[in-house]
Amino acid sequence: MCGLCGIFGVAEHWTDGSGYSPAEAQHRVAVGNEVLSIFGLRLAEWQGRFTLTGPTGGSAVVDNFGVLWPSAERLAGRLCDPLDPEVVAVTEKRAGRQ
Amino acid sequence: MNDVWSAPITANILTGFLGSGKTSLLRRLLKQPVLSDTAVMINEFGEIGLDHLLIEAVDDDVVLLDSGCVCCTIRGDLKEALMRLHARRQRGEVPPFGRVVIETTGLADPAPIVATFFSDPMLKYHFRVGNVVTVVDAECGSANLDLYEESRRQVAVADRLVVSKIDIAAKRKTAELRKRLARINPTARIGASSESDDASAALLTHDTHDDATRLNEVSGWIKASLSAKAHEHDDDDHADAHHHGIRSLLLSTDKPLDWAAFGLWLSMLLNRHGSSVLRAKGLINVVGREEPVVVQGVQHLIHKPVHLERWPEGVPRTRLVLIVRDLDEALIRRSFNAFMRLGTRAPLDQEALSSA
Numbered sequence: 447m448c449g450l451c452g453i454f455g456v457a458e459h460w461t462d463g464s465g466y467s468p469a470e471a472q473h474r475v476a477v478g479n480e481v482l483s484i485f486g487l488r489l490a491e492w493q494g495r496f497t498l499t500g501p502t503g504g505s506a507v508v509d510n511f512g513v514l515w516p517s518a519e520r521l522a523g524r525l526c527d528p529l530d531p532e533v534v535a536v537t538e539k540r541a542g543r544q
Numbered sequence: 545m546n547d548v549w550s551a552p553i554t555a556n557i558l559t560g561f562l563g564s565g566k567t568s569l570l571r572r573l574l575k576q577p578v579l580s581d582t583a584v585m586i587n588e589f590g591e592i593g594l595d596h597l598l599i600e601a602v603d604d605d606v607v608l609l610d611s612g613c614v615c616c617t618i619r620g621d622l623k624e625a626l627m628r629l630h631a632r633r634q635r636g637e638v639p640p641f642g643r644v645v646i647e648t649t650g651l652a653d654p655a656p657i658v659a660t661f662f663s664d665p666m667l668k669y670h671f672r673v674g675n676v677v678t679v680v681d682a683e684c685g686s687a688n689l690d691l692y693e694e695s696r697r698q699v700a701v702a703d704r705l706v707v708s709k710i711d712i713a714a715k716r717k718t719a720e721l722r723k724r725l726a727r728i729n730p731t732a733r734i735g736a737s738s739e740s741d742d743a744s745a746a747l748l749t750h751d752t753h754d755d756a757t758r759l760n761e762v763s764g765w766i767k768a769s770l771s772a773k774a775h776e777h778d779d780d781d782h783a784d785a786h787h788h789g790i791r792s793l794l795l796s797t798d799k800p801l802d803w804a805a806f807g808l809w810l811s812m813l814l815n816r817h818g819s820s821v822l823r824a825k826g827l828i829n830v831v832g833r834e835e836p837v838v839v840q841g842v843q844h845l846i847h848k849p850v851h852l853e854r855w856p857e858g859v860p861r862t863r864l865v866l867i868v869r870d871l872d873e874a875l876i877r878r879s880f881n882a883f884m885r886l887g888t889r890a891p892l893d894q895e896a897l898s899s900a
Contacts, residue, residue, distance in 0.1 A: 477804040480886050481812075511807045512846075515815035527816045528809060528879045529872065538878065541885035 478511070484536055485522040552672040553630070554643045556748050557657050560679030561688045561695045562650030565708035569679055569737050569744070570647055576745040583633075583641040585625060619660045622646070623667060626660075630670055643748065644671070653697050654678075655822075658842045673847070674751045678702035679737065682713035685721050689728075696790055699728050700822035700867045701842050704747045708737040730772030730792050731765040731825045731865050752838055752850060762838055763856035765825055769794050769865045789870040790822070795880050797862045800831040805887020809880065810839075810846070818844025820871050826864030827852065831888075836860070 471491050478489040478496070486501040498514065499505045500521030508514045518526050527533060560566045567586075573579055632638045646657060654676055661673050678698045681688070685707070688695040699705065705725050710718050722734055735743060750757040773794050806828060814821060821843060828837045828849075836852040855861070866876065 474804040477802055477887050478808060481805065481808045481883065511804065512811050514808075515812050519815075525816060526812055528812045528883065529817065529875045531875065534875060534879045534882060537882035537886055541882050 474511070478514075480540075482518065484533060484540070485518060485524065485526050487518055487522055549640065551642070553641065553670060554674040554748075554751075554753065555626075555661060555671045556643065556645045556674045557648065557654050557676045558645055558679070559648040559652060559654045559676065559698045559702075560650065560706075560708075561681065561685070561692065561698065563684070564650070564679040564681040565737055566647055566650075566679050569677075569706060569708070570645060572737075572741070573645070573744055573748065576741055578745050578749060579643065581639065581642045582748075583629060583638070583644040584647065585622070585629070585644060586647040619656055622657060622660050623664055626667060626671065643674070645748070651692075651694050653694055654701050655697065655843050658701070659845055662845045672753055674753060675703040675748060676701055676842075677704045677706060677747050678732075679706045679708050680721065680725060682707050682710045682718040682721055686717070686724060689724065693788075696728065696788055697822065699725055699732075700790060700869075702729055702732045703751070705729065705732045705734045706737050706747065707734065710736050710738060726768065726772050728790055728792070729823065729867055730769045730794075731823065731867075733764055733768065752840065758838070758850065759852055759854070759856060762827055762836075762852055765865065766827065766856055766863055769863065790867065791869075791873060792865055792867045793873050793876060795826075795862070795864040795866065795877065797881075797884070798829075798860075799862075799884075799888075800829045800860070801862055801884050802887035803828075803830045803833075803837075805884055806830075808887075809883040813876075813879075814841070814844035814846070817868075817871060820869045821866055822869060823867040824864065827856070827862065828864070829860040829862045834860075839864070 471494075475489055475491050475496070482489050482498070488499045490497050490499070492507065496508050496510075496514070497505055498508055498517055498521060500523070504521050506517040506521060508517050515526055528537075558566055558570055570584065574582060574584070626644070629638070629644070633640055648654060648657065658673055658676070661667050661671055678701075680695075680699065685695075689699065707718060707722060707725075713721075725732070725734055735747070737744075750761060752758045752761050769792075772792065810824070814824075821841075824839065824841045824846070826839045828839055830837050836855055838850045838852055840847050864880075868876070
């Protein structure tokens with residue numbers, strides 16, 4: 447087994463039979479912050495779960511990436527839409543065109 | 545405790561528009577020895593009687609989850625009927641069936657039925673969702689697709705499409721219908737209700753849950769998707785894309801994807817557009833992992849990802865098919881590419897990950 451299932455929230459918990467490691471947690475936080483910073487949000491690991499902090503200091507605890515977005519939208523005060531042309535343009539700029 | 549009691553029960557959804565021939569197909573399926581341990585749930589008793597030991601009737605009753613999302617509606621009655629049937633199985637009142645087939649009404653959208661299995665921890669524990677089989681009538685199928693959103697949805701979420709009544713429909717009509725079905729849902733295998741008994745049984749028994757058939761299943765999606773893509777410009781008047789907004793797109797890349805970035809992107813897409821992503825099916829080449837990962841879902845519900853023992857085409861390559869309605873294909877592609885590139889910017893301690 448690997449840590450795949452936790453992403454979509456199909457496991458009961460990140461650590462349940464997933465072989466989820468601290469290194470993987472650290473990496474997910476780093477990737478999460480690359481994505482979430484587009485919406486002014488910050489992600490940190492907290493006891494096998496995550497804390498999400500908004501631009502005005504509000505925060506929420508989320509179990510996994512699959513259930514993160516409703517909290518992200520509430521804290522960011524905007525929709526987190528990957529098909530919003532503005533979001534796509536900002537992401538392209540950050541990722542660097544190839 | 546032996547396997548019969550501990551293994552999850554496979555739940556198949558059999559759908560199709562009014563008069564498409566669902567019950568005729570079901571009656572044939574139930575005669576196959578390999579499907580002898582099948583229970584059946586139907587929510588309308590049709591004209592064709594089913595002589596089967598395990599039949600439960602379900603009434604129509606749709607419950608909306610707290611989120612209020614249309615694709616999150618769950619069937620409260622179905623949940624209760626399933627749990628009731630399962631309890632009878634546990635008490636030994638009915639044989640220990642290993643499969644349940646849910647035959648929907650002709651006007652049903654199968655998505656809430658799939659959602660029902662994800663909505664409840666007990667159902668999730670005891671059942672797993674197998675193939676969704678959609679029957680389409682060769683004579684009236686195309687007209688139904690033109691007129692009814694339900695019919696288009698039934699085709700879009702299918703794992704298997706069965707064309708019925710080909711003996712009474714003109715050959716050209718059947719051929720055109722098959723082309724149209726492949727355009728709407730390039731991941732589904734298309735068969736005919738007149739196929740052999742073995743082929744019919746495979747509609748239910750061959751799926752990605754089964755280690756023995758998984759590779760073949762996924763190879764089938766990929767071949768069908770590539771073939772559909774190759775022919776997508778053959779017909780300029782693709783009615784389902786132009787008039788009904790339903791289209792399928794294939795996202796493909798040779799570069800390994802960061803799993804966290806992919807998960808964030810797909811979950812963000814489904815959170816915002818879940819009701820417009822009718823189906824997602826793909827094989828993902830994940831950074832740091834040799835074996836491919838199979839991802840599939842209906843609307844915003846993603847099944848538990850599973851591994852495949854090897855790459856069907858021999859080379860690692862991500863292929864994700866999305867069947868969407870009213871979403872901008874070019875934006876989806878740009879978004880996918882940008883977010884996947886963003887994912888590779890984060891530091892990755894490959895050694896630490898692979899030793900985990």
